[in-house]
Amino acid sequence: MRSFDRIILGAGLYGLYAAVQSAQQGCSVLVLECDEAPFTRATYVNQARVHQGYHYPRSLYTATRSAGYFRRFSEDYGFCINDSFEQIYATSSAMSWSDAQQFQDFCRAADIPCEEVDSDRFFKTGMCDGAFKTQEYTYDAMLLKDHFLEELKGMSGIDVRYDSRTRAIRKDGDRFVIELESREVVETGFLINTTYASVNQVLDLLGLDLFKIKYELCEITLCEPSDELRGYGLTVMDGPFFSIMPFGKTGLHSLTSVSFTPHEASYAALPTFRCQDEVGTYCSPHHLGNCDACPARPTSAFPFMANLARKYLLDRYGFTYKGSLYSMKPILKSSEIDDSRPTVIRVHSEDPTLVSVLSGKINTIYDMDEVLGCD
Amino acid sequence: MTDAVQAFVSAVVYVRNDEAGIYGFLKWLGPALEERFFQVEVVCVDDASADGSADEIRRAAAELPGVTLTIIHMGYHHGREAAMRAGDDLAIGDYVFEFDRAVPEFPLSALDEAFKTMMEGYDIVGVAPRGRRRFTSKLFYKVINHSAGVANDLDTETFRILSRRALNRIQSTSQAFPYRKALYANSGLPQATVSYEICDGGGRSEKRDAEDGRYRLRIAVDALVLFTQTGYKVALGFSFFMMAVALFMIVYSFVSYFAGITVSGWMTTVLFMAFAFFGLFGILAIVLKYLQIIVDLVFKKKAYIFEGIERN
Numbered sequence: 001m002r003s004f005d006r007i008i009l010g011a012g013l014y015g016l017y018a019a020v021q022s023a024q025q026g027c028s029v030l031v032l033e034c035d036e037a038p039f040t041r042a043t044y045v046n047q048a049r050v051h052q053g054y055h056y057p058r059s060l061y062t063a064t065r066s067a068g069y070f071r072r073f074s075e076d077y078g079f080c081i082n083d084s085f086e087q088i089y090a091t092s093s094a095m096s097w098s099d100a101q102q103f104q105d106f107c108r109a110a111d112i113p114c115e116e117v118d119s120d121r122f123f124k125t126g127m128c129d130g131a132f133k134t135q136e137y138t139y140d141a142m143l144l145k146d147h148f149l150e151e152l153k154g155m156s157g158i159d160v161r162y163d164s165r166t167r168a169i170r171k172d173g174d175r176f177v178i179e180l181e182s183r184e185v186v187e188t189g190f191l192i193n194t195t196y197a198s199v200n201q202v203l204d205l206l207g208l209d210l211f212k213i214k215y216e217l218c219e220i221t222l223c224e225p226s227d228e229l230r231g232y233g234l235t236v237m238d239g240p241f242f243s244i245m246p247f248g249k250t251g252l253h254s255l256t257s258v259s260f261t262p263h264e265a266s267y268a269a270l271p272t273f274r275c276q277d278e279v280g281t282y283c284s285p286h287h288l289g290n291c292d293a294c295p296a297r298p299t300s301a302f303p304f305m306a307n308l309a310r311k312y313l314l315d316r317y318g319f320t321y322k323g324s325l326y327s328m329k330p331i332l333k334s335s336e337i338d339d340s341r342p343t344v345i346r347v348h349s350e351d352p353t354l355v356s357v358l359s360g361k362i363n364t365i366y367d368m369d370e371v372l373g374c375d
Numbered sequence: 376m377t378d379a380v381q382a383f384v385s386a387v388v389y390v391r392n393d394e395a396g397i398y399g400f401l402k403w404l405g406p407a408l409e410e411r412f413f414q415v416e417v418v419c420v421d422d423a424s425a426d427g428s429a430d431e432i433r434r435a436a437a438e439l440p441g442v443t444l445t446i447i448h449m450g451y452h453h454g455r456e457a458a459m460r461a462g463d464d465l466a467i468g469d470y471v472f473e474f475d476r477a478v479p480e481f482p483l484s485a486l487d488e489a490f491k492t493m494m495e496g497y498d499i500v501g502v503a504p505r506g507r508r509r510f511t512s513k514l515f516y517k518v519i520n521h522s523a524g525v526a527n528d529l530d531t532e533t534f535r536i537l538s539r540r541a542l543n544r545i546q547s548t549s550q551a552f553p554y555r556k557a558l559y560a561n562s563g564l565p566q567a568t569v570s571y572e573i574c575d576g577g578g579r580s581e582k583r584d585a586e587d588g589r590y591r592l593r594i595a596v597d598a599l600v601l602f603t604q605t606g607y608k609v610a611l612g613f614s615f616f617m618m619a620v621a622l623f624m625i626v627y628s629f630v631s632y633f634a635g636i637t638v639s640g641w642m643t644t645v646l647f648m649a650f651a652f653f654g655l656f657g658i659l660a661i662v663l664k665y666l667q668i669i670v671d672l673v674f675k676k677k678a679y680i681f682e683g684i685e686r687n
C-alpha cells in the first residue's frame with residue numbers, strides 16, 4: 001500500500017491548484033481523476049467567466065469576494081485570459097429582480113467599475129432599462145490545462161492518475177485508506193475532495209454529513225458570433241435571462257440562459273437523474289459519469305436560448321450554433337434566495353484531515369490557501 | 376397542416392383557480408401546438424390560485440415531454456390584464472398566443488386559420504366565436520368602438536396571436552397596461568379577426584364567479600375612462616353648463632335688483648353664490664383638463680405611432 005502526504009480527488013482546477021501548492025511545500029501528492037484527462041468537466045464546461053462580482057447583485061458578500069481575487073487571478077494566469085472585449089451588463093425592463101439603479105448602487109457598494117452606456121446600442125427598444133460597460137474577462141480552460149500539465153511535469157512528488165475510479169474509502173486510525181477500481185490501495189493523512197458535483201458521493205463513501213445540494217444538468221451552447229458581436233460580451237440580468245460572451249480564446253461565444261441552461265434538476269442527496277437508467281454503469285447516483293461525453297446527453301435547448309437572446313438583442317448581434325457542452329452543477333440550497341455562490345471549504349475532520357471544496361467560480365481558488373497551509 | 380411550421384411559438388395561458396379544467400386544456404392544446412409548430416413553449420400564469428391548479432399544470436407538464444412548460448406564480452391576485460402582461464414578458468416565441476381563458480371551446484382548426492391569417496401580413500390576429508355575445512359585452516364594445524377612436528374595432532375574443540413586432544411595439548408604447556386589447560387595437564399595426572363556429576368545449580364552459588364579474592366591471596370602467604373621451608367630455612360639459620347657469624344667476628340678480636323685486640340681502644347672497652359657483656366650476660374645468668393631460672402622459676408614452684416607413 002503506497003502512502004502519500006496528500007491525496008486529492010478530482011483533477012479540475014481546484015484539484016490541480018491544490019496539488020501544485022502542496023507539492024511546492026514538499027508534500028508527496030497523488031491526484032485521482034476518474035476521467036481520462038484533467039479539466040474535462042466543470043472547469044471546462046462553464047461560461048468561463050472570471051468573476052468580478054457583477055453576477056451577484058443580490059449578494060454583496062459573493063461580489064466583494066470575487067472582486068478581491070479578480071486581479072490576482074488575471075495576473076497569475078494572464079496567458080489564458082481574454083480581456084480584449086467589452087463586457088456589457090444590462091438589466092431587463094420586465095421580470096428582473098434588480099433594476100438599473102439597483103445594479104449601479106450595487107457596483108458602487110462593491111467598488112467595481114460600472115459605466116452606463118446607451119442600451120439602444122445593443123438591445124431592442126424598451127427591453128432593458130439600463131446597460132453598463134463593466135470589467136470582466138473570460139479564461140480559456142484548455143490553455144489553463146496546458147499550463148498546469150507543464151507545471152506538473154517539472155515537479156517531483158506529484159503523481160496524477162487518470163481513469164481511476166474510487167471504489168471505497170475508509171478511515172483507519174489517523175489515515176484514510178482508498179481502494180481504487182483497479183484494486184490498488186493507497187493511503188493518506190490528508191484527503192482533499194475537489195470533485196465538485198461528486199462531492200456528496202465521496203462523503204457518502206465515508207458515511208459523513210452531506211452538503212445540501214440541488215443538482216442541475218446544464219448545457220452551455222457554443223456559437224460563432226457575427227462580426228458585430230465578436231468584440232462584446234452581453235449579459236442580461238437578473239432573472240430568467242441570458243448571457244452571450246467570448247468563450248476563452250476559442251473565437252467562439254458561449255450562450256447560456258437561466259431558464260434553459262439547466263435541463264433537469266435533482267433534489268436528492270445524491271444526484272439522481274432519469275438519464276442514468278439509459279447508460280448502465282457509466283453513471284449512477286453513486287458515481288457521476290461525464291455528462292459531456294455521455295451517450296444520453298439531452299437534446300440541445302439552443303433554439304430556446306437563441307430565441308430568448310434574439311428577443312433582446314438587436315439583429316446585428318447575430319450568432320450561429322456550433323455545438324453544446326454539458327456538465328453537472330451542484331448548487332447549495334441555502335444560496336437560492338440571494339443567488340450567492342459562496343465558496344465553501346469544509347474541514348470534516350483532522351487527523352486524518354478531510355477537506356471538501358465546493359465552488360462555482362474559478363477565481364476563488366485562493367480561498368484554499370488557508371487549508372493547504374500555504375498562507 | 377401536415378408539416379410543422381418553422382416557427383417558434385409561445386402560448387400564454389391565464390390560470391385562476393381552475394384545477395378542474397387546466398390539466399385537460401393543456402393536454403388538449405399542447406400536442407396540437409407541438410404538431411403544428413417547430414418549437415413550442417407554454418407559459419402558464421398562475422394568478423395566485425388557491426386550489427390545486429399549479430399541481431394540475433405540473434401533472435400536465437410531466438406528460439408533455441415535447442412542450443417546454445413554464446409557470447409564473449403571481450404574488451397575489453393581479454387580475455387577467457396584469458397577469459397576462461407578465462406572461463407576455465416572459466414568453467420568448469416569435470409568435471405569442473394569448474389564451475385569456477383555458478377553455479377548449481374552439482376547434483383546433485382555428486389555430487391554423489389564425490396563423491395562416493397572420494402570415495398574410497397581420498401582426499395581431501384575434502379569434503372570436505360567431506354570434507353569441509352577452510348583452511353587457513355588446514354594450515361595452517359598442518361604446519368603446521364608437522368613442523375611443525380606436526383604429527380597429529374591438530370584439531370578444533377567445534384567443535389571439537401577436538407577433539414579436541407587436542409585442543415590442545406595445546412594450547415601448549405603454550408600461551402600464553390598463554387594458555391590453557385597446558392598446559393592441561391602437562398599436563398601429565395591421566390586425567385581423569378570424570371567426571369560428573362554437574363547439575361545445577367538451578361540456579365545459581367558462582366559469583364566471585362574482586370575483587371575476589367585479590374584475591371585469593372594473594376593467595371595463597377603467598378602459599372607458601382611459602381610452603375614451605366620454606368621462607372627460609361629460610364632466611367638462613357639465614362644468615361649462617354650471618358656469619353658464621352661474622353667469623345667468625349673476626345677470627338675473629342684477630335685473631331683479633334694478634327692477635326692485637328683491638327682499639333685503641337677497642342680492643348679495645345670490646351674487647356671492649353665483650360668483651363662487653362660477654369660479655368653482657371654472658377651476659374644475661381646468662383641473663379636468665390637467666387630469667386629462669396627466670392620463671395622456673402616463674398611458675401614451677409615444678407621441679405618435681406609425682405602421683411602417685416605405686421608401687420609393
